[in-house]
Amino acid sequence: MRIAIAADHNGVGLKRRLIEALRAAGHVVDDRGADEAAGTIDYPPLCEDVCRRVVAGTADRGIVVGGSGQGEVIACNKIAGIRAGLCPDVWHAEISRGNNDANVLVLGAKVIDPDLAEQVVASWLTTPFKGAEHARRVAMIATLERGDSLLG
Numbered sequence: 001m002r003i004a005i006a007a008d009h010n011g012v013g014l015k016r017r018l019i020e021a022l023r024a025a026g027h028v029v030d031d032r033g034a035d036e037a038a039g040t041i042d043y044p045p046l047c048e049d050v051c052r053r054v055v056a057g058t059a060d061r062g063i064v065v066g067g068s069g070q071g072e073v074i075a076c077n078k079i080a081g082i083r084a085g086l087c088p089d090v091w092h093a094e095i096s097r098g099n100n101d102a103n104v105l106v107l108g109a110k111v112i113d114p115d116l117a118e119q120v121v122a123s124w125l126t127t128p129f130k131g132a133e134h135a136r137r138v139a140m141i142a143t144l145e146r147g148d149s150l151l152g
């Protein structure tokens with residue numbers, strides 16, 4: 001897969017490790033920053049950068065690494081067409097993909113062990129969307145994204 005990845009100052013170390021693992025697994029990785037030497041950096045533009053690539057189709061999936069990841073998942077989900085999931089463990093990764101058809105994975109470097117983070121990424125990249133009733137719900141979320149109501 002073509003994967004766009006970014007991290008703020010809290011996530012640069014984990015991002016470096018994930019890039020190595022992703023490339024070793026055969027993925028094409030587009031590192032969108034930040035650089036380790038960049039110092040403290042605001043995460044919303046990094047989120048936008050990754051998400052725009054996913055929406056444009058120049059990346060198949062996106063990964064964003066923050067400290068907790070909470071702000072990152074909020075920022076990513078402001079971009080139309082993005083379904084971002086904050087996944088602290090493999091179970092959340094399976095739900096994020098299987099139920100939500102997520103196209104961006106968010107990780108919190110302060111709250112996840114790096115070995116587990118690699119497992120989460122591997123699971124998230126390989127778990128298929130289950131469709132069926134979940135496709136109906138994802139379509140409902142898209143309705144909300146367009147500003148339309150589900151309430152009749």
Ligand SMILES: O=C(CO)[C@H](O)[C@H](O)COP(=O)(O)O
Nearest residue numbers: 010066067068069070071072
């Ligand atoms: O995870 C994050 C947002 O969800 C950021 O990494 C975090 O908020 C940055 O904060 P600070 O500048 O205090 O390190």
